[in-house]
Amino acid sequence: MSFNQFEGILPTSITNLSSQLTFLTFGGNKIGGSIPSEISNLFHLNALDMNTNFLRGNLPASIGMHTNLQIFLVGANQLTGEIPSSLGNITQPLRLDLALNNFQGSIPLGIWNLEYVQLLALYGNKLNSTIPKQLMNISSTQLLDVSLNFLTGSLPTEIGKLQHIVKLNVSNNKLSAEVLGNIKLCGGIPELHLKPCPVQKQEKRKKRTALKLVLVIVIPALFLSLAVAFLSMLLTRKVKKKPLSSPSFGQFLPKVSYQELLNATGGFSSGNLIDSGNFGSVYNGTLSPTGITVVVKVLKLNQRGASKSFMAECEALRNIQHRNLVKLVSVCSRTDFHGNDFKALAYEFMPNGS
Template sequence: MLPYSITNLSTTLTKLLIGNNGISGTIPGEISNLVNLNVLNTQGTLINGSIPDSVGMLSNLKNLHMESNRLTGNIPSSLGNIRGLLYIYLQDNSLEGTIPSSLGNCTSLITLDISQNKLSGSIPKQVIALSSLSVLLNMAYNSLSGPLPVEIGNLTNLAALDISNNILSGEIPHTLESCSSLEILYLQGNFFQGTIPPLNNLKNIQYLDLSGNNLSGNIPKSIAKHVSLRNLNLSFNNLDGEVPVQGVFADASRIQVTGNMNLCGGIKELHLHPCLKHANKRPKKHITLILVLVLGTFAACLTLLLLVSFCCVKKVKQRPSSASSLREGYTKVSYEDLLNATGGFSSNNLIGSGSFGSVYKGSLSPEGTIIAVKVLKLEKRGAMKSFLAECEALRNIRHRNLVKIVTVCSRVDFDSNEFKALVYPFMENGSLDEWLHPKEEQMMQKRLSILHRLNITIDMASALHYLHRQCHTPIVHCDLKPSNVLLDNDLTAFVSDFGLAKFLSDSGQDADVNLSSVGIKGTVGYAAPEYGMGGQVSSQGDVYSFGILLLEIFTWRRPTSELFEENEKSSQLC
């Protein structure tokens, strides 16, 4: 425990460093006794409770490091009294409430990082206008709302700005162009709308991410003139028009534009449809006829759209509320949240267990969302690589037949041991393996008709086609088997478990980054024979596994893995 006696240390003390320990307890209010303190560092500990208001009385404080603790409560407005503060690091805690506007009084502030908390409300213009900020302003992964203040144009010296993954809305202010020193600009995961503003003055920009918003209009051609730009992500917006081919747009590995259905052109590696040439202007006498045809077509399409929407709404209302309660955004969860959700990772909630992890059913508060939590067995060799492979794959894919991720937890448990878990929507009907090979007491309840089997096959084929042909970088699953195909309440199939996934280059060979775990790639009986002999990973391996799986689906046979183990000649037959 943090002893109260630290408040009795000499008043000449200038640095108090207790970070990166397993120390717990709360910060005493009498910390203000250390009047000459200029560095206070408690980062990476188990300290909880709130930040005392008395910290604002440390008038000589320059560096405040309280990141990665278990702090709760509000950010004290008294911090605004310390005008000489240079660095404030409060990220990765559970702080809530609003950002105090009094921080705008810290006119010497160079870095402010309050990301990964539970802060809400709007961004105070007094803070966003702090022209002294020159290194970093990070407010990512909170619940900040409202527009981005136009005063952001005052950050003319700032190098990195990250306000991603909040619920900010409105248009991106044109004053952002005045932030001429920006090298990193992350605005992704919000609800910004309107067009992309001109960013001509951002001469030093290297990383620009505007993905996951509601932006519309054309991609400004001026972006192609930024020679310093290393990576540009415009994916999952409503952008339209032609994609430039110069500058950063000439390298498919440096740009992402997926999820914008109306974009066209660009380099061939983007696989966008070609742009239509503008037709010659029609004579004026045909304008009326064309207008009538367009209006008639529009009316017919609108009627059809209303009918389809009515049917879809009716179908959605019939689905259980547990599925609809899942939010599309990524929710920040702690180890304690998952511990409570699964009843302490109780064996009663254990759904299944594999080589690298165990899966538990849980209920995530406060919404009561039913989830499946995959807890990694980090002591297993290859478990960390499996975790990284699954995170990287799920970050790059979006398809109706690929399992979606709710969130990720990478923390330490109460014993200071490393803890990593992946959180998925709970699938009511379990895995395909449970339906193909049910237990005796479930034989009557779990029966798949030929139509169900055909639909499941089509779902899996669609997922594989997307992974192999439609991803920006092709992905090989490497472990396709019945237990990795999940079924929702409608028996729609979702391919899951990307722990052995491999990214392929344009040539179809392994990409430079090897994210898969070591050893045999896949499960005996389903994996392609060449994998067991050190063969090159390719999409053909998934096709082979898919073929074996089809035999199992349509011949009502025993699991292929069991047959393989019993018959020593099976590998030769394959």
């Protein structure tokens, strides 16, 4: 029943469906009301998708009885209250999306014990807890997004133990370090590229002595490098790359048009389709004339929150460089041949990746 624009209140009779039901989805509609606690009667559910509706009230604790859930999506609704700790009872590989609601209070510790969670989206709520060291337990996660909340405290160094992480977003919180909208983050693992934390005077003295020794070697080498770079610039000054016309993101990315992406993906054909989600579809293709193989994410701009997701992703990729983040090749924000807004991201293709 997804994306059919059904309206009305979610009927409690939905819990009378066959207890053998394994897949239930009605995302992308205009369904209101609350989620009945009797939803636990459907105890064989593997997938429950209620994203992008107008659901209100609390998320019932009985949802934790669905220990076989592998997909649970309630993002972009109007749910309130606290996230039930019973969600920590789920033992299967899980995609958990609670984003863009009005959840308050702490993130339950049980969430950080979901060993097999692959996607954990909690952004756009009013959560105000810390990020505990237990986050190292979600070792299978590929996407962790807790941005746009009121999280406090330090970002634990255990975050470096998330070996499968592809996207990490902790921006726009009250974390005690400066990264993506936070004001005091410092130190941590080198891959985070954070500024150094303040050190004691004695340590500073030692560093100054070491710095003097380094400068004796580095300064001559630096002048030599600058001279070589200047000569190289003179020889290649005729080769100029123009920045993308949109100044708010990707100022140093090559320009790409809607026509080029259309050609690259075979007209966004089903044969090139890799995946499709609530906010967009993903295609593979080859950009001409460079022959670069890319993965193109096309946003579904008619979905509530899609444009916000697009800008957040552009801003994050513009500011973060990480060995586990796939390279952004280009961005397209244009209109299609029908005059409709069109937004897409082109990523570097990873043959053996996700």
